[in-house]
Each structure stands twice: as structure tokens, then as C-alpha cells.
Amino acid sequence: MRPISYSRVADVGTAVGTVTADPASAFLAGGTTQVDLLRIYVEQPRRLVDINDLPLRDIEELPNRGLRIGALARMNEVAEHPSVIDRSPLVSQALLLGASPQLRNMASIGGNLLQRTRCTYFRDVSTACNKRTPGTGCAAMDGVNRGHAVLGTSDQCIATHPSDLAVALVALDADVIAEGQRGRRSIPVHEFFLPPEDTPDIEHPLDHGELIVDVEVPPAPDGSTSLYLKVRDRESYEFALASVAVALRVEGGMVVEVRLALGGVATVPWRARRAERMLTGQPATTENFAAAAREELAPAVARGMNGFKIELACRTIVRALETVAPDGAR
Amino acid sequence: MRSNTQASARVETPDTAVVRGPGDVEVWLSVNGAAHRLAIEPRVSLLDALRDRLELTGTKKGCNQGACGACTVWVDGERVLSCLTLAIACERREVRTIEGLADGQTLHPMQAAFIARDAFQCGYCTPGQIMSAVALLKEGHAKDDSDIREWMSGNLCRCAAYPHIRSAIRDVRDGKTGD
Amino acid sequence: MSPAIGGTLARLDGRAKVSGSARYSGEVPIPHLAHAVLIGAPVANARITAVDATEAEQSAGVLAVLTHLNLPKVAMQPSLLPSLAGLAAPGHTFFPMQDDTVHYAGQHVAVVVADTLERAEHAATLVRIDYDTTPPVTLLEEIKDQAYEPQKIFGGLLPGRQVRGDIEAGLRDAEVRVEAMYEFAANHHNPIEPSTTTAAWDEVGRLTLYDGIQGPTSTQLTAAAFLGVPPAQIRVVSNYVGGSFGSKAMVWPHATLAAMAARHVGRPVRLALNREQMFTSCGHREQQRQHLTLGARADGKLVAVRHHKLSLTSHFDDWAEPSLQSPAIIYDYPNYEGIYRLGRGNINTPTFTRAPGEATGMFAMESAMDELAERIGVDPVELRLRNCSDTDPATGDPWSSSGLRECLERGAELFGWAGRDPRPRQRREGNWLIGTGMATAAYPHAQPVNPQRARARIYSDGSVIVEAGVSEFGTGISTAMTLVAADGLGVTVDQVRFAGGNTDMPNITAAVGSAGAGAASAAVHLSVTALREQLIGMAVADEQSPLHGADPAAVVVEGGRMALRDRPDAGETYSAMLQRKLVPDVEAIGNWIPPAQDVGHGMHTFGAQFAEVGVDAELGLIRVRRMVGVFAPGRVLNRRTAHSQLMGGMLWGLGQTLLEATRMDARSGRWANASLADYLVPVNADSPDVVVDTVEVHENVVNPLGVKGVGEIGVVGVAAAIGNAVYHATGYRARSLPIALDDILSQAS
CATH class of the missing domain: 3.30.365.10 (Aldehyde oxidase/xanthine dehydrogenase, molybdopterin binding domain)
Incomplete structure (x- = not known):
């Protein structure tokens, strides 16, 4: 790790002002991404501004049956908070299926959304990576890419977005609340995660020094049943090969409303809008689930070793929908 | 081929925070109830501060990147990974390590149960396992075996003593004192 | 009689391991310790065309940068022989940093030594090495023809x-x-403890290596060969080893490099592989x-x-x-x-x-x-x-x-x-x-091919120490050897302390291929049975002993008490006899010669x-x-x-x-x-x-x-x-x- 200096701040204004003023600085929250990437020279701030004393850890119930989650609340405390379990079990499940208990005690909600990809080439400063060092190329494209994305890729980058939480938030149309020099703003979560396109190094719309302060999570659709289903080689402590966040409301055998998002297979937390459109108003049958899944994955692009993810994502979608459909599979 | 972070071009916004480092700074750490004054660089991890500066080598370094759990300690009572924690960020917090678990000469019941159940072989992951296991009970994550399996999965044991680790945790949960 | 063997004795090193007091090879407190960090080649098939260590050498706290340009040549290259042979046991027939050739990715190309680990690690990123690369061959598919x-x-x-x-x-x-x-x-083995060696030379040129290894002697003989230093001048300590699974069965270059770095900077040096290096540095x-x-x-x-x-x-x-x-x-x-x-x-x-x-x-x-x-x-x-x-x-x-x-x-x-x-x-x-x-x-x-040795000593209070230079890497060897010693000598388990873990002790070959317990138990058993024969011999020759004149073969020992098999009332304890005779201790060596191949x-x-x-x-x-x-x-x-x-x-x-x-x-x-x-x-x-x-x-x-x-x-x-x-x-x-x-x-x- 290169030499770094350290500051600790106690209020949001100072935090934002400090980091905004110093382009070589970065926020330090849980540290699970920041310290990790500092150590391998992928992130190279010269100064860390410790924001753990900021009063951003509250979890509040909102009048719309939604939740406001402080950006510095830790993954475990959010996952096990009674209001979250009650109002947003999807968020709770997604959080608990991520990382490990120790990491979940450390990692903040804001940091979770800003975590960087686990692409091994991104993490290896001796290899080409457009996300880490724009213009150098993408070693993953023809490399060992079993874990890489099949949706939302570009010819610049196929790195998978690693967050489970973000997948649930995308399904629920959450908002990211950020505060910067220009004041406070609310960013719909589906606009927060930027696909790589020609600028894979730009992953979100935040300015340098702009700080996530809250995440607002609307309730799942009335009468819906939700599930976060994560598929991986190992039973625990592994990033998703494919995951699905689903909230489904079925009445009289017909899909009235469905929210569907995918993790582990895309460059961003992937809202499956094509599948949602195709399912809405249709009978909740396995056949329709499968057709919708295929429709969603139709634009998928496989490269080398990750072709299996297309089929895996389809089957994970079907399984998730079957699990939450009132009569199971039909 | 490092990414470029250009040195600062100052802007007229308040940067009022005190800057410490990057050289050695004075850091006070409270570890196992004792206060320690260290002169360390801000980049020093809690793990390396414990092992290399305080000679508290019970906390182990397995991967140094949050993938094995050998470095598990408690900060303010929560189990965390000391490899991804900066020592300087632990000022005003209480750090507890494996060396601070026993009550004098009397082992913590979890330590005794690990011996009784032969819940380790080489012993290198063991302090981390035990710090996790004690925390697990306090957290209420030992209701049944599947609960224990999941909530102990942040601690790799390459000797694969996992079934015995579960036995030890069950014993302590159920108030049994080993064999 | 074997009341102890086959039992279920809790690990005697358990307390040290659960309390964090067990010191592994990178955890021994040594004053003025410096830290060495290896640099591995990021390419797999290349020649090094240039090395620029200037920036690294000027970086805070740096004591030395060693590359093929300034690392001393090794004295000799021992051949690759599994450590079970009991000889020098290099992991490969190769020593890095002897010339400018890179044979595989991760091959050590430089060692950076600094006063703290953080400074050594950072300085390692400042060493600039240029390579002339050739496409590598690394897959079975590429070599099958x-x-x-x-x-x-x-x-x-x-x-x-x-x-x-x-x-x-x-x-x-x-x-x-x-x-x-x-x-x-x-x-890859991936023991949770990465391989680590701490090297310290003393003022008269003797070397101590704290090394995580399946057999301390293998490190001693291998480092001796590479360094050109007599084995007698090298002491290897391996008290606790944090898992091996074969990664520490052979002696890889980092152990010798730690010694070379320590000699170069005139300070003790710890060299720990990081996790990534565990994939390229120990097979x-x-x-x-x-x-x-x-x-x-x-x-x-x-x-x-x-x-x-x-x-x-x-x-x-x-x-x-x-x-x-x-x-x-x-x-x-x-x-x-x-x-x-x-x-x-x-x-x-x-x-x-x-x-x-x-x-x-x-x-x-x-x-x-x-x-x-x-x-x-x-x-x-x-x-x-x-x-x-x-x-x-x-x-x-x-x-x-x-x-x-x-x-x-x-x-x-x-x-x-x-x-x-x-x-x-x-x-x-x-x-x-x-x-x-x-x-x-x-x-x-x-089977090992060379003799396996252990030493047993009984003190006049009846306590027993048995020593053999084994490594404890999770097998429970020291606990098992305690049982073997107790039964062989006819004493209780709590009278015996078994100690292993360094090359000052009688030589036991590295524990590989599941041969460790067999070899060590043979040596320990022979040492305690030899001791027992000595003690019985002393008793039957002693006019004041109740066993005086008895046939040694008719004497049995249980709980530290020698007695006639047919007349259990006639007997005395080892301790009573030694105290009466004013003998402070008695010692015996066990020397097991493994059976020939056929x-x-x-x-x-x-x-x-x-x-x-x-x-x-x-x-x-x-x-x-x-x-x-x-x-x-x-x-x-x-x-x-x-x-x-x-x-x-x-x-x-x-x-x-x-x-x-x-x-x-x-x-x-x-x-x-x-x-x-x-x-x-x-x-x-x-x-x-x-x-x-x-x-x-x-x-x-x-x-x-x-x-x-x-x-x-x-x-x-x-x-x-x-x-x-x-x-x-x-x-x-x-x-x-x-x-x-x-x-x-x-x-x-």
C-alpha cells in the first residue's frame, strides 16, 4: 500500500467539503473495498477521510411503508433490523447472502453500492483493464472469464457487478440519496449504475466528494411475494454466478405485477424489464416464466467460458418465479 | 500501469479536517482493555499493528484480503476482519483479540470446547474461528446446525475441522462442558 | 501393554492454539527485525533486460533491493529428492535470481528489505524490471504432442x-x-498460513531459521547446500506450522532467500509469502x-x-x-x-x-x-x-x-x-x-530410508522428556508421541513431555506421504524401550532394589513402577531407584533403521x-x-x-x-x-x-x-x-x- 494520510470527520458537510477539495482523497467507511483495493494498488488515493463518525446509521420507516437506510448502516444490522425484515425481506435476504458475517459487520450500505467488480484482471495492475486504466484494453474478453457478465457488456468491459443488495434495490426501484457541493439529490437506483459502454471506468454519476447519505427503499408491490435467489459454486461466501431478485403478485393465476432483477450475470444490477413486460398479464406458468427468461437473456453475449451463465440465468429466473408463485410450478 | 490520481489542485471549499500522516503518527489503541500508544503510519492495518507492533500474534494473517477470516477480531464487540481495518480507524474503539478471551488462566468455554471437540488441527485459523464462534452465540446465530454452518462460513479451515467446530459451538450453546 | 496408545488424548498443544500463544514461524519476537518482500515475475517466459531499483532504494525505510544482479550465487544446486529421503530437499532443481531468465510467472526476481512490512511492500512496487517476453507454454493441450x-x-x-x-x-x-x-x-494447497521464514545470523556466523516446514532437517540441509554453510552452523526451528498439505513438504527458495537477505542487511529478516505468491512459490x-x-x-x-x-x-x-x-x-x-x-x-x-x-x-x-x-x-x-x-x-x-x-x-x-x-x-x-x-x-x-532417532530422558522425580525433531503441522504428532512414550516406558501420560520442532533434537525425516507417525513412533518407541531396559538393568543389578537379581525379561512396568510379572508386590518405581542411587537422570537414544525396500x-x-x-x-x-x-x-x-x-x-x-x-x-x-x-x-x-x-x-x-x-x-x-x-x-x-x-x-x- 502506498503511503496515505488520514483524516476523521464528524459531519456530512465537512466530509463532502474535504473530499471535494482534495482530488487525491477518498472516503473511508467500512473499508472492505477501499483498504482491499488500496493494498493492491487498484485504488490509489493519497488521503483517506474517515466518515464512520457521521450520523448516517439510522434505519427509519417511511410513511409509504418504505424504508430509509442510512448509508453507514452495516450490512448485517440492516439485514437483521426488524423494520427491514418486515418491510423489505428481499433486501434482508440479499444482504445475508452476500460476503461473510465479518464483512457484513464492516461493510456499509453506501460502500456496498460502490464496491468494485471482482474481475481478476481489474484487480491485477499488471494486466490490461479499461475499467482500471482506460484505454489499456480488456484482458478478460478472451481470458479466464467464467465469472464475467453476459448482459450489459461492451467491447470495452465485461466485468460483473458484484453486489447482491443492489440487485434487490433495482428490483424495488430504490433511490440513492447523495449529498455534494451542489446540495442533496435523489438518484433512481436504475440510473445509479452505469453500464460500461465506452467508459467502463465511470461506474456511477456521483461527483468526486459527493457522498451517499441514504438509500430509500419503496415497499414491494402490494400483495407480492418476494425472494432473492443466489446460485454459486460454494454454499456460502462467494459472489453470485447468477442471482435473481423477484417480487411477484399473482391473482387468479395471472401475473398482476412482477419485479425481476438479475445479479452475477450483468455489468450492472440488471432490471429484467423485457421479462417483466412479457409476464405481466399472462398466466403464471412455468412455460411463461421460461419464455420470459429467454426473452430477457436474448441479447446476452457469451465470451469463452461464461456461456453457461445464459442458461443458468434463465433457470434461476424460472426457479425464483416458481418459488414465489402461489401454486409453485405448473 | 497504475491508475492516475493527479495531485491536488485546490478548490475553494472547506477542507477543515486534520490531516495525519503519511509518516508515523501517534495512535492510541485499546486492545483487550489495555491502552497502547503506537507510532505507526496511517496505512498500517489493525492486523499488522497487532501482530508486528504489539506482538499479539494470536490474530492470524491468511490472505490479507478479506477472503479467509483468520484475522477475525472484535471491534466494539462486533466480529470484523482486522486485515481490512486500518489501525488508526480504531482509535476510541475497543479491540478484543484471542489473547483477551480467557479469564486469566481459565479458558473461555469456547476455547475449552474447541480442545474437547478437537475442532482444529494446525491451529492457524483457530483464533479467528473462536472469535467468530463466540460472537456467533452472542449474535444469536446458532439456533441450529444450518444456522451455524452459514454464520461460520466466513472462517476457512483448510484442515477442514468444520464438523468439530460445529460440535464445539453446540456444546457451548447447550451449556455442555466438552466430553 | 499399551494403555495410552489408541486412546483419545486431547491435543497437548491445544491450549497454546486456542489462546493465541502458539508462535508460528513469522511470529517469533526478534529485536531489530527487518521485513523482506518477494517480487514475482509478472510474465512466464522472458529475459530480464533491465532493472531499475533506484526509486525503491530511495524509498523510506528500505535496506536493500536484491536481484539477479547483486544476489550472491548459490554454492550448489542439490538434486530434487522427496524430503522423505532425509537429504536436502529443494522443491525444484532451480534457484531463482541466478541469471536473467524467467521460466514461469511468479518466479522470484527480486527481494526488497525494509524496516517495516508496509515500507517493504510499497518499495516492491517501485522496482522497475523490463522483460523481453516470449509466448509461454502453460497448458497440457499445448504440450501433449x-x-x-x-x-x-x-x-x-x-x-x-x-x-x-x-x-x-x-x-x-x-x-x-x-x-x-x-x-x-x-x-493448490492453500494452507491458511502462508509459508514464512524468519532468518537470524549471529555474530559468529551461525544461522537460525524459523521456518514452517514438514521437517526441520530438510530446511537445514537444503539451506546449508545453497548457502555453502555447514549444517552444523544452521539451526531450524519449526514449532508450529499453520497447515501444509504438501506446500511445506519440500524446501522452496524463499527460506534460503530469507537467510541471504538477512546476511545482506546485517539484521534478522522475516520473509512471508503473500497469498498470491502461495500459488507460484511452493508447487x-x-x-x-x-x-x-x-x-x-x-x-x-x-x-x-x-x-x-x-x-x-x-x-x-x-x-x-x-x-x-x-x-x-x-x-x-x-x-x-x-x-x-x-x-x-x-x-x-x-x-x-x-x-x-x-x-x-x-x-x-x-x-x-x-x-x-x-x-x-x-x-x-x-x-x-x-x-x-x-x-x-x-x-x-x-x-x-x-x-x-x-x-x-x-x-x-x-x-x-x-x-x-x-x-x-x-x-x-x-x-x-x-x-x-x-x-x-x-x-x-x-518409508523413510535413513535412520530415525529420538532421545528419551527420565529424571529422578520420574518425569520424562522425549525429543525428536518433528514438525507439528496439525497432525497431532506431539500428542501421539506422548502416548507412545508413556506406553513404551510404562509411565503415565502426564509424566511425559514430548518436544519436537527443531534441528538440535535427534533427527527425524520430514513427515510426508503419511510416513511421519510411523517413523517418529518407531524412534520414540525404541528410545523409551531402550531407556526402560537401562532402568530395569539398573534395578536388577542393584542390591538394594527389591528386583535385585531378577530376570529383566520378567520385569514389567506400569505407572512408572517396575515389578515382577508374577509377583507384583516385588518392585519399586523408577523414581525411588534413581533417588536412592543419587542418579539425576538416565537417557537413551532410539535409532530405528527402516526396513530395506524388499x-x-x-x-x-x-x-x-x-x-x-x-x-x-x-x-x-x-x-x-x-x-x-x-x-x-x-x-x-x-x-x-x-x-x-x-x-x-x-x-x-x-x-x-x-x-x-x-x-x-x-x-x-x-x-x-x-x-x-x-x-x-x-x-x-x-x-x-x-x-x-x-x-x-x-x-x-x-x-x-x-x-x-x-x-x-x-x-x-x-x-x-x-x-x-x-x-x-x-x-x-x-x-x-x-x-x-x-x-x-x-x-x-
Whole structure:
């Protein structure tokens, strides 16, 4: 790790002002991404501004049956908070299926959304990576890419977005609340995660020094049943090969409303809008689930070793929908 | 081929925070109830501060990147990974390590149960396992075996003593004192 | 009488390990310690064209930057010989930083020494090294056409080809043939403690190395050879080792580099590999391919086996793990051909990885046996029983002990095998297809070739210290040796302290190939029985002893008290005698000379593995629900630790079967997943409860106590048992390890 200096701040204004003023600085929250990437020279701030004393850890119930989650609340405390379990079990499940208990005690909600990809080439400063060092190329494209994305890729980058939480938030149309020099703003979560396109190094719309302060999570659709289903080689402590966040409301055998998002297979937390459109108003049958899944994955692009993810994502979608459909599979 | 972070071009916004480092700074750490004054660089991890500066080598370094759990300690009572924690960020917090678990000469019941159940072989992951296991009970994550399996999965044991680790945790949960 | 051996004594180092006071090799407090960091080449096939260490040397706290330009040349290159030989045991026939050639990615090209670890690590990123690169060769696929048949493999210990009978005729005449190709990903040991050496020279040029190693003497002799320093001037301390699994079985260059760095900067130096370096600095299980053909009669009796293996090795060494040993002899058949072929690539020399050879070879053999069983409609356990051999089929010699039949039968009973419906895809629980499978386990019994020594000393208060230079890397050796010493001397366990872990002690060869407990117990047993004879001799010669004039052979000892077998009231304690005679202590050396190669017996350890899996075929998931392993490892010294080691071995097998693969990026010649986040090993949630049992066999050939060891046998056969269970669950026959989710997805749903 290169030499770094350290500051600790106690209020949001100072935090934002400090980091905004110093382009070589970065926020330090849980540290699970920041310290990790500092150590391998992928992130190279010269100064860390410790924001753990900021009063951003509250979890509040909102009048719309939604939740406001402080950006510095830790993954475990959010996952096990009674209001979250009650109002947003999807968020709770997604959080608990991520990382490990120790990491979940450390990692903040804001940091979770800003975590960087686990692409091994991104993490290896001796290899080409457009996300880490724009213009150098993408070693993953023809490399060992079993874990890489099949949706939302570009010819610049196929790195998978690693967050489970973000997948649930995308399904629920959450908002990211950020505060910067220009004041406070609310960013719909589906606009927060930027696909790589020609600028894979730009992953979100935040300015340098702009700080996530809250995440607002609307309730799942009335009468819906939700599930976060994560598929991986190992039973625990592994990033998703494919995951699905689903909230489904079925009445009289017909899909009235469905929210569907995918993790582990895309460059961003992937809202499956094509599948949602195709399912809405249709009978909740396995056949329709499968057709919708295929429709969603139709634009998928496989490269080398990750072709299996297309089929895996389809089957994970079907399984998730079957699990939450009132009569199971039909 | 490092990414470029250009040195600062100052802007007229308040940067009022005190800057410490990057050289050695004075850091006070409270570890196992004792206060320690260290002169360390801000980049020093809690793990390396414990092992290399305080000679508290019970906390182990397995991967140094949050993938094995050998470095598990408690900060303010929560189990965390000391490899991804900066020592300087632990000022005003209480750090507890494996060396601070026993009550004098009397082992913590979890330590005794690990011996009784032969819940380790080489012993290198063991302090981390035990710090996790004690925390697990306090957290209420030992209701049944599947609960224990999941909530102990942040601690790799390459000797694969996992079934015995579960036995030890069950014993302590159920108030049994080993064999 | 052996009241202690075979008991269940808790680990005597347990308290140190659970309290954090056990000091591993990078944890010994040493004043003025400096920290060395290795730089590995980021390219696999290159020449170094320029080194610029200026910025690094000027970086805060830096004491030295060593490269091939300024590192002293090594005094000599010892040949690669498995550490079981007891000699210098370099992991490869190569020492880095002697010239400008890069043979494999990760090869050490520089060492940076600084006053703190942080400063050394950062300075290491400031050393600029330019390379002239050539495309590397790193895959089996790339070398298969240039592969050659080596004369010998495994450090020259094993022939490259073994035959008996007439393989062509045997296969031609077989009524049933099963032929298949098996593929194996490379594996890495990944002990949780990365290899670490701390080196300290004293003012008169003596060197102390704190090293995590399976045998301290191997580090001592290897470092002595490289450094050109007499072994007598080198002391190696290895009190605790944080796992090895073969990664610390041989002596890799970092140990010597630590000593060179310490000499260069005039301060003690600690050199710890980081996790990524553990993938390139201490060997691995090589990527390999095995082609197996079984020929059998219609009733399942094997008549011929052809087993060919292709391995990827380094530029310097003919290394293949010996996968063909057990399949050649576990069953009784007359015609056999086993051939190793090797190809050289830009890769480090592979090395022992737990259950070296048999972990892969027996996957092939026992998967094929399962196919044969299905083909001829015979129960898989019954098929094995029909083929069990009472003699070593390679020589016709009787087994020193076997127990295979008992293991198969006992395992089947514990598992509830009887009545199994052999048809695949018959059991379903929700989304899970359930299947069961089994396999034979076998591992050759290895012996050290040189004398094994221990020293036993009794003090006049009756307390006993026994010493032998073993390493404690999780096997429970010190606890087991305490039991051996207590029984041999006729004292209670709490009277004995066993100490190992450094080269000042009597020499014991590195504990590899499951030979550690046998070798150490032999030496310890001989030392305490020699001591006991001395003590009894003193008593019967002493006019004041109640045993005066007795026949020494008529004296028994229990609880530290010598007495006549027929007249227990006539006797006295060791302690009483020594105190009366004003003797402070008595000491004896045990010196076990292992039997020569040809002992007139086949020496092999056997067992049986059973597994039940659930397969969610739609999602590609395989989860092992339960495992039963029954083994015949000869004398079990400490049931508690032996069972733990067997259990750990079985779960190692689970990892090998379902998760573990190091993937090569063939373009760069670098491992693409060199971390514990990306190289998956089982976590707690992957590990089912495991039933372990042992069957007793009469074993008096291998060593004085009949100990065959338990380190490897637990792993062997697990992959086949799980693979066969996956077949039973799904109808998909996996012939590639690990069995990936991707394969199940495409093949088994």
C-alpha cells in the first residue's frame, strides 16, 4: 500500500467539503473495498477521510411503508433490523447472502453500492483493464472469464457487478440519496449504475466528494411475494454466478405485477424489464416464466467460458418465479 | 500501469479536517482493555499493528484480503476482519483479540470446547474461528446446525475441522462442558 | 501393554492454539527485525533486460533491493529428492535470481528489505524490471504432442513405466472393457498460513531459521547446500506450522532467500509469502490427464488394466505425482501397463499435494469400476469384494496388512448401502436428485530410508522428556508421541513431555506421504524401550532394589513402577531407584533403521469411501449430504487426532471433487484465480457431518508399532465416491475434476 494520510470527520458537510477539495482523497467507511483495493494498488488515493463518525446509521420507516437506510448502516444490522425484515425481506435476504458475517459487520450500505467488480484482471495492475486504466484494453474478453457478465457488456468491459443488495434495490426501484457541493439529490437506483459502454471506468454519476447519505427503499408491490435467489459454486461466501431478485403478485393465476432483477450475470444490477413486460398479464406458468427468461437473456453475449451463465440465468429466473408463485410450478 | 490520481489542485471549499500522516503518527489503541500508544503510519492495518507492533500474534494473517477470516477480531464487540481495518480507524474503539478471551488462566468455554471437540488441527485459523464462534452465540446465530454452518462460513479451515467446530459451538450453546 | 496408545488424548498443544500463544514461524519476537518482500515475475517466459531499483532504494525505510544482479550465487544446486529421503530437499532443481531468465510467472526476481512490512511492500512496487517476453507454454493441450516418457519420476524414486503380464492380450481377451479419459485441473494447497521464514545470523556466523516446514532437517540441509554453510552452523526451528498439505513438504527458495537477505542487511529478516505468491512459490498438483482402460470377465473379475497419464511439469524437473501406484495393485489382475508422460512448460515444478497421486489416480480407477459395475449389473461394493487381492499382485507377496474387505463391509454397513437401487435418477426430494456412491481408498505405505532417532530422558522425580525433531503441522504428532512414550516406558501420560520442532533434537525425516507417525513412533518407541531396559538393568543389578537379581525379561512396568510379572508386590518405581542411587537422570537414544525396500510384503493402506449427494440439476448445484469413510491404517496412536485427520482428508476430497481448480490464463502464463476468494475451498456450509471409522488389522512389518499413517488415505477415493453418487443421482458420469456447476447444467438436467 502506498503511503496515505488520514483524516476523521464528524459531519456530512465537512466530509463532502474535504473530499471535494482534495482530488487525491477518498472516503473511508467500512473499508472492505477501499483498504482491499488500496493494498493492491487498484485504488490509489493519497488521503483517506474517515466518515464512520457521521450520523448516517439510522434505519427509519417511511410513511409509504418504505424504508430509509442510512448509508453507514452495516450490512448485517440492516439485514437483521426488524423494520427491514418486515418491510423489505428481499433486501434482508440479499444482504445475508452476500460476503461473510465479518464483512457484513464492516461493510456499509453506501460502500456496498460502490464496491468494485471482482474481475481478476481489474484487480491485477499488471494486466490490461479499461475499467482500471482506460484505454489499456480488456484482458478478460478472451481470458479466464467464467465469472464475467453476459448482459450489459461492451467491447470495452465485461466485468460483473458484484453486489447482491443492489440487485434487490433495482428490483424495488430504490433511490440513492447523495449529498455534494451542489446540495442533496435523489438518484433512481436504475440510473445509479452505469453500464460500461465506452467508459467502463465511470461506474456511477456521483461527483468526486459527493457522498451517499441514504438509500430509500419503496415497499414491494402490494400483495407480492418476494425472494432473492443466489446460485454459486460454494454454499456460502462467494459472489453470485447468477442471482435473481423477484417480487411477484399473482391473482387468479395471472401475473398482476412482477419485479425481476438479475445479479452475477450483468455489468450492472440488471432490471429484467423485457421479462417483466412479457409476464405481466399472462398466466403464471412455468412455460411463461421460461419464455420470459429467454426473452430477457436474448441479447446476452457469451465470451469463452461464461456461456453457461445464459442458461443458468434463465433457470434461476424460472426457479425464483416458481418459488414465489402461489401454486409453485405448473 | 497504475491508475492516475493527479495531485491536488485546490478548490475553494472547506477542507477543515486534520490531516495525519503519511509518516508515523501517534495512535492510541485499546486492545483487550489495555491502552497502547503506537507510532505507526496511517496505512498500517489493525492486523499488522497487532501482530508486528504489539506482538499479539494470536490474530492470524491468511490472505490479507478479506477472503479467509483468520484475522477475525472484535471491534466494539462486533466480529470484523482486522486485515481490512486500518489501525488508526480504531482509535476510541475497543479491540478484543484471542489473547483477551480467557479469564486469566481459565479458558473461555469456547476455547475449552474447541480442545474437547478437537475442532482444529494446525491451529492457524483457530483464533479467528473462536472469535467468530463466540460472537456467533452472542449474535444469536446458532439456533441450529444450518444456522451455524452459514454464520461460520466466513472462517476457512483448510484442515477442514468444520464438523468439530460445529460440535464445539453446540456444546457451548447447550451449556455442555466438552466430553 | 499399551494403555495410552489408541486412546483419545486431547491435543497437548491445544491450549497454546486456542489462546493465541502458539508462535508460528513469522511470529517469533526478534529485536531489530527487518521485513523482506518477494517480487514475482509478472510474465512466464522472458529475459530480464533491465532493472531499475533506484526509486525503491530511495524509498523510506528500505535496506536493500536484491536481484539477479547483486544476489550472491548459490554454492550448489542439490538434486530434487522427496524430503522423505532425509537429504536436502529443494522443491525444484532451480534457484531463482541466478541469471536473467524467467521460466514461469511468479518466479522470484527480486527481494526488497525494509524496516517495516508496509515500507517493504510499497518499495516492491517501485522496482522497475523490463522483460523481453516470449509466448509461454502453460497448458497440457499445448504440450501433449511434445510429451516424452521419462525414465523416472518423482525425484527419481519411481519408474516412468511399469508393466506386468501381457496388456494387449489381457484387454483383447476381456469380455467387458471400460475405457475413459479423465481430466484434472491444477490444485493448490492453500494452507491458511502462508509459508514464512524468519532468518537470524549471529555474530559468529551461525544461522537460525524459523521456518514452517514438514521437517526441520530438510530446511537445514537444503539451506546449508545453497548457502555453502555447514549444517552444523544452521539451526531450524519449526514449532508450529499453520497447515501444509504438501506446500511445506519440500524446501522452496524463499527460506534460503530469507537467510541471504538477512546476511545482506546485517539484521534478522522475516520473509512471508503473500497469498498470491502461495500459488507460484511452493508447487501445486499438476494439471493432468489420465487414460484408463479396464478389461474384465463378465462376472466383473478384472483381467487387465492400462493406465496412462500425461502431466505438465517445469523446465527443470521430471515431476508427476504418482497416480498409477494404487490402481496397479488394489485389485487382483494379471495384466497391467502404467505409463507416465510429461511435457515441459513455463510453470513451476509441481509438488506433493495431499494424497499425492492417488487423489487423482484413484478417481480414474474407481470411477471406471463404477461404470464396470453398472455395465455388468453387479453391486459396486460386491464388485470390489470380488476383486480384492490377498497378495500384492505386482509381486505376489502377501500384504503386511490389508483390511480392505473389512473396510468395504463396515463402510457399507455404517452407510446403509444394502438394498440400494442401482438405477440412476430414482430418488428425488423437491428440486434435489439424490444419489449414493462409493469407492475404494488406497495409499502406498512410504518409508523413510535413513535412520530415525529420538532421545528419551527420565529424571529422578520420574518425569520424562522425549525429543525428536518433528514438525507439528496439525497432525497431532506431539500428542501421539506422548502416548507412545508413556506406553513404551510404562509411565503415565502426564509424566511425559514430548518436544519436537527443531534441528538440535535427534533427527527425524520430514513427515510426508503419511510416513511421519510411523517413523517418529518407531524412534520414540525404541528410545523409551531402550531407556526402560537401562532402568530395569539398573534395578536388577542393584542390591538394594527389591528386583535385585531378577530376570529383566520378567520385569514389567506400569505407572512408572517396575515389578515382577508374577509377583507384583516385588518392585519399586523408577523414581525411588534413581533417588536412592543419587542418579539425576538416565537417557537413551532410539535409532530405528527402516526396513530395506524388499521386505517380502506388499505395504499399502486401504479404506472405503461412501457419499450421498443431492444434485439440483436444473441449477447445477451439487451438495454432499453425508460421508462415511472406513480405513485400515494399522495401529492408530491417538484415535481423536487420527479421526480428525481422516475427516479433514475426506473433506479435502470434497473440495477436490467439487470446487478446487487453479485456472491458467494461457496468454500470460499466469494463474487467473490466485486468491482465496477465487480459488474456492470448502467452507463450513459445504461440509457435511462425516462418519469416520477404522478397522483393526494386524500389522507388524512396516515399523515397530505397525503404524501406517492417516494423512493421505482419507482423501483417496472421495472424488470417485462423490462422482459415482452424482452419476447415481443424475445419470451424468463426470470424468473431469472438479465437477463444475457448468457441467451439471449442460449434462445432467
